[in-house]
Amino acid sequence: MFAYYFQLGLRSLRRNPALTALMVMAIGFGVAASMTTYSVFRAVSGNPIPDKSARLFTPQVDAWGPQQNLKGGEPAEALSYIDATALMRAHEAKRQTLLYQVLLSAIPTGSRDMPLSLISYAVTSDFFSMFEVPFRYGSGWSAQDDDARAADVVISDALNQKLFGGANSVGRTLDLSGHDYRIVGVASHWNPRPRFYDLFSTDGFDEEPDVYMLFNRAIDLKMRPSGRNSCRGSLSFTTWQGYLQSNCVWITPWVELDSPAEVAGYRRFLTNYAADQQRAGRFNWAPNVRLRDVMQWMDYEKVVPPESRISLAVALGFFLICLVNTIGLLLAKFMRRAGEIGVRRALGATRGEIYTQYLIEAGTVGLAGGLLGLLLTAVGVGGIGLLFRPQIAKLATLDPSLVTLTFAVAIVATVLAAFYPAWRAAHVQPAWQLKSS
Amino acid sequence: MSIQIRPILVALRRHKAGTLLIALQIALTLAIVCNALFIIHQRLANMSQASGVDEADVFVITNRWANSDQTTSQIDAQVRADLLALRQLPAVRDATPGSGYPLKGGGWDNYVMLTPEQVQPTTDAAVYTGDEHFIDTLGLKLVAGRNFRPDEVMVMGTQQAITPPSVIVSKALADRLFPGGHALGKSFYSMGPVPTTIVGIVDTLQRQGVDRYAQSHAGQSLIWPLRADDARGIYYIVRAKPGQLAAAMREAPKALLAQNRMRIIDPKDGVQDYATIHHKVYDNDRGMAILMGIICVVLLAITAAGIVGLTSFWVGQRRKQIGVRRALGARQRDILTYFLTENFLISAAGVALGTVLAIVFNLWTVTRFSMAPISMAYVGVGVLVLLLLGQGAVLAPALRASRVSPVEATRGG
Numbered sequence: 049m050f051a052y053y054f055q056l057g058l059r060s061l062r063r064n065p066a067l068t069a070l071m072v073m074a075i076g077f078g079v080a081a082s083m084t085t086y087s088v089f090r091a092v093s094g095n096p097i098p099d100k101s102a103r104l105f106t107p108q109v110d111a112w113g114p115q116q117n118l119k120g121g122e123p124a125e126a127l128s129y130i131d132a133t134a135l136m137r138a139h140e141a142k143r144q145t146l147l148y149q150v151l152l153s154a155i156p157t158g159s160r161d162m163p164l165s166l167i168s169y170a171v172t173s174d175f176f177s178m179f180e181v182p183f184r185y186g187s188g189w190s191a192q193d194d195d196a197r198a199a200d201v202v203i204s205d206a207l208n209q210k211l212f213g214g215a216n217s218v219g220r221t222l223d224l225s226g227h228d229y230r231i232v233g234v235a236s237h238w239n240p241r242p243r244f245y246d247l248f249s250t251d252g253f254d255e256e257p258d259v260y261m262l263f264n265r266a267i268d269l270k271m272r273p274s275g276r277n278s279c280r281g282s283l284s285f286t287t288w289q290g291y292l293q294s295n296c297v298w299i300t301p302w303v304e305l306d307s308p309a310e311v312a313g314y315r316r317f318l319t320n321y322a323a324d325q326q327r328a329g330r331f332n333w334a335p336n337v338r339l340r341d342v343m344q345w346m347d348y349e350k351v352v353p354p355e356s357r358i359s360l361a362v363a364l365g366f367f368l369i370c371l372v373n374t375i376g377l378l379l380a381k382f383m384r385r386a387g388e389i390g391v392r393r394a395l396g397a398t399r400g401e402i403y404t405q406y407l408i409e410a411g412t413v414g415l416a417g418g419l420l421g422l423l424l425t426a427v428g429v430g431g432i433g434l435l436f437r438p439q440i441a442k443l444a445t446l447d448p449s450l451v452t453l454t455f456a457v458a459i460v461a462t463v464l465a466a467f468y469p470a471w472r473a474a475h476v477q478p479a480w481q482l483k484s485s
Numbered sequence: 486m487s488i489q490i491r492p493i494l495v496a497l498r499r500h501k502a503g504t505l506l507i508a509l510q511i512a513l514t515l516a517i518v519c520n521a522l523f524i525i526h527q528r529l530a531n532m533s534q535a536s537g538v539d540e541a542d543v544f545v546i547t548n549r550w551a552n553s554d555q556t557t558s559q560i561d562a563q564v565r566a567d568l569l570a571l572r573q574l575p576a577v578r579d580a581t582p583g584s585g586y587p588l589k590g591g592g593w594d595n596y597v598m599l600t601p602e603q604v605q606p607t608t609d610a611a612v613y614t615g616d617e618h619f620i621d622t623l624g625l626k627l628v629a630g631r632n633f634r635p636d637e638v639m640v641m642g643t644q645q646a647i648t649p650p651s652v653i654v655s656k657a658l659a660d661r662l663f664p665g666g667h668a669l670g671k672s673f674y675s676m677g678p679v680p681t682t683i684v685g686i687v688d689t690l691q692r693q694g695v696d697r698y699a700q701s702h703a704g705q706s707l708i709w710p711l712r713a714d715d716a717r718g719i720y721y722i723v724r725a726k727p728g729q730l731a732a733a734m735r736e737a738p739k740a741l742l743a744q745n746r747m748r749i750i751d752p753k754d755g756v757q758d759y760a761t762i763h764h765k766v767y768d769n770d771r772g773m774a775i776l777m778g779i780i781c782v783v784l785l786a787i788t789a790a791g792i793v794g795l796t797s798f799w800v801g802q803r804r805k806q807i808g809v810r811r812a813l814g815a816r817q818r819d820i821l822t823y824f825l826t827e828n829f830l831i832s833a834a835g836v837a838l839g840t841v842l843a844i845v846f847n848l849w850t851v852t853r854f855s856m857a858p859i860s861m862a863y864v865g866v867g868v869l870v871l872l873l874l875g876q877g878a879v880l881a882p883a884l885r886a887s888r889v890s891p892v893e894a895t896r897g898g
Contacts, residue, residue, distance in 0.1 A: 049526075056891065066794075070787075070790050070791070070794055073787070073790075074787050074791070076788075077783050077787065081783075083778060085776075100676070115604045116604065116607060121685070151717045151718070153549065153550075153551040153552075153553075153749055154549060155552070155747075161746070162643060162746070162749070163551035163746075163747060163748070163749050164749070165549055165749040165751060167582050212486055220594070225551065225552060225554070226551075226553060226554045227553075269554075270643075270644070271553065272643055272644060272715075272717065274715070274717055276591075279646075279676065280596075280676075281557065281604075281676065281679055282601070282674070282676060282678045282679050283646035283676050283677055283679060284646055284648075285644065285645070286642070286644070286645045286646070286648050288644045289646060291644040294646075304898055327790075348882050349766065353769070354853075354854040355772065355773050357854070358524070358773070358850060358854065359773065359776050361846075361849075362517060362521060362776075362780055363521070363780070365513060365517045365846075366517060366783075366784055367518070367788065369510055369513045369514055369517065369784060369788065370511060370787060372506055372509050372510045372791075373506075373510055373787055373788065373790075373791035374515065375506055376503060376506040376510070376791055376794065376795045377791060377794045377795070378509065379503060379506070379795075379798075380501060380503075380794055380797075380798030383802075384801065393702035434771075434772060434775055435772035435775060435776050436768070436769070436772050437768045437769065437772075437774070438768075444897040456678070468502065472502070477801075
């Protein structure tokens with residue numbers, strides 16, 4: 049029976065081509081607008097490290113005080129050198145890391161005559177295990193190396209490809225910005241997006257980093273952050289030491305905490321730390337600390353661009369209008385055949401059968417709308433570069449799950465829209481129809 | 486001729502579902518369209534703000550130093566040599582060193598205070614650094630005071646927070662700090678222990694960022710006489726002679742590399758003209774405007790088509806009644822007026838509901854994204870557009886209805 053109704057539905061589509069085209073277009077445009085904007089939203093709002101996002105936390109300590117901190121009394125989004133290193137020394141979490149962006153360049157050797165600019169991070173040893181950085185060759189460095197302030201680096205697969213043709217370069221020496229470094233590991237492609245671990249300096253969608261170097265080494269070399277830096281009050285430092293002792297924040301800390309008890313413990317530790325600073329006279333305000341996990345941090349840092357949310361909301365509104373439109377048109381289409389329905393009912397068709405038939409017919413409209421929608425979504429995703437910045441636009445892809453979703457949404461929405469028109473069709477009075485024709 | 490509203494209302498009661506659907510569609514369309522128009526207007530307004538820069542002739546070179554261990558004096562010597570080389574190029578009019586440039590996106594900004602004890606800032610200013618060539622290079626208009634003197638230009642090394650004694654500010658900042666036009670010669674504090682005195686005022690100088698925070702301090706900028714000899718790198722802002730932009734953009738990086746090869750000028754975006762910079766920084770605004778534009782057009786088209794579809798169906802259903810009315814003496818015009826009035830009543834109900842929805846949607850964007858509250862003019866325009874759209878859409882089916890022959894009354898059962 050399903051196949052027969054489906055055939056009837058297809059035939060009926062051809063009967064009022066204008067009305068059908070209108071419905072298919074409404075569904076197609078509505079689905080395509082929603083799916084295109086959703087493909088971006090999905091890419092920017094996803095969980096970049098699903099298996100650990102609830103166990104990774106970024107501690108914040110208010111070192112600026114109530115008069116200078118952020119809106120709503122929020123502490124700064126990063127730590128100053130003093131507070132960052134104090135948290136590291138206390139070592140209250142099983143794993144912990146500090147990180148900031150630095151600028152390095154690969155100095156020309158051999159056939160390469162131009163220096164290469166490299167996106168780099170200064171990090172501590174736990175960075176690689178905490179964030180599950182995959183390795184092609186070698187590994188990260190150890191906590192002992194951190195203490196020894198070693199000149200070790202981990203490089204990206206892409207850089208390894210560029211400099212060493214993809215060969216195992218572990219153990220080789222690399223001249224970066226005029227200093228020799230030993231390569232201890234080559235990371236496989238790793239660029240979680242949003243880049244949850246550095247939302248202070250990036251908007252979450254930057255290119256993959258090329259080099260990870262030792263935090264302590266970067267400090268020794270007086271490498272100023274190439275990312276963001278934020279200060280308060282009156283500044284007058286002219287030396288690196290002066291900068292380190294200033295209230296400028298530029299270091300992002302992360303800790304790994306495995307249980308609610310550990311989280312509570314760390315929160316206590318942070319409060320105590322701030323209280324100690326208050327007693328020592330460094331802060332003259334009550335402890336003001338935060339401990340946010342990955343998703344809370346992404347939410348607080350507003351990683352999803354407002355453009356993405358607004359365009360998704362507008363597109364959904366657009367889809368809703370298309371559906372209201374479809375309800376009206378289906379009603380017109382079905383009721384035009386009141387006479388035919390009357391005959392079928394008189395010949396013994398039950399209301400249920402009429403109902404099913406018209407829902408299936410609506411389903412065929414949905415299917416056609418889905419096809420058009422898919423086509424338009426492909427166009428939309430292809431042209432998304434016009435609407436969003438390139439880094440975000442390229443995250444939107446038409447993958448199998450989006451294709452499936454496009455069809456499912458088109459068909460389900462159309463069938464839902466058909467409930468009322470089909471119900472009206474099923475309640476056509478056979479006697480009245482037969483009499484009037 | 487009097488328009489009979491009561492019979493129309495009675496008839497509508499027999500088409501509750503259709504009436505409701507059209508009204509709902511018009512309401513939702515109005516809500517979306519006037520918000521979309523409002524967003525488009527805001528974004529276009531952002532994009533059309535003057536930067537103050539002579540955008541046709543200016544370009545920016547992002548120059549990074551390959552070696553991070555140079556001393557400040559080594560860097561300074563290199564920067565001076567670079568600038569000399571740039572200024573001597575035949576296609577170049579002028580060049581200045583900078584720590585940033587207008588419309589760069591993000592960038593350095595400082596709080597501004599009027600007294601040294603003040604903790605809460607008075608306002609916020611984008612900070613530019615440059616030498617005595619900054620104003621000429623960018624093509625800014627000095628409206629009061631004077632340019633920097635060469636001997637005023639100080640060196641700022643990598644880890645240094647320096648407040649020079651003199652500053653040139655944009656008119657927007659001058660007016661914000663010292664309303665009444667007496668800013669020249671006044672001093673302020675900008676995150677440093679010593680004051681800085683206004684020696685000049687330039688007309689328009691847009692900030693580096695264009696985000697919402699920057700928009701709330703739009704046009705507030707200051708220029709300090711500093712050569713930013715940062716170990717990481719420097720921006721060279723270069724102004725070509727009129728009509729020689731392309732030539733200057735070709736020559737400049739070559740001249741710099743001829744000076745010293747231990748630098749990185751990215752082949753992709755190391756040298757950018759202002760058309761590119763302008764285009765890039767407003768990516769989000771332009772994207773939103775385009776998306777909202779597409780949605781508006783398609784939405785209005787679909788709503789119009791929907792009205793045509795449903796009204797045609799009604800006309801089809803009522804051919805006999807129309808025939809009866811015509812047979813009883815109604816003129817074609819009366820039938821036409823009937824359908825136009827019917828549509829007007831439905832549309833009016835729709836736009837009434839739509840106005841409420843439009844404001845609710847706008848309130849959501851205001852609270853959620855701190856966008857501006859919608860101006861009622863947009864709702865007014867939207868209401869007008871939808872009423873006209875409804876009348877336009879209903880015209881064809883209504884004309885068809887008016888041509889129904891009185892003979893129809895006698896056909897059928």
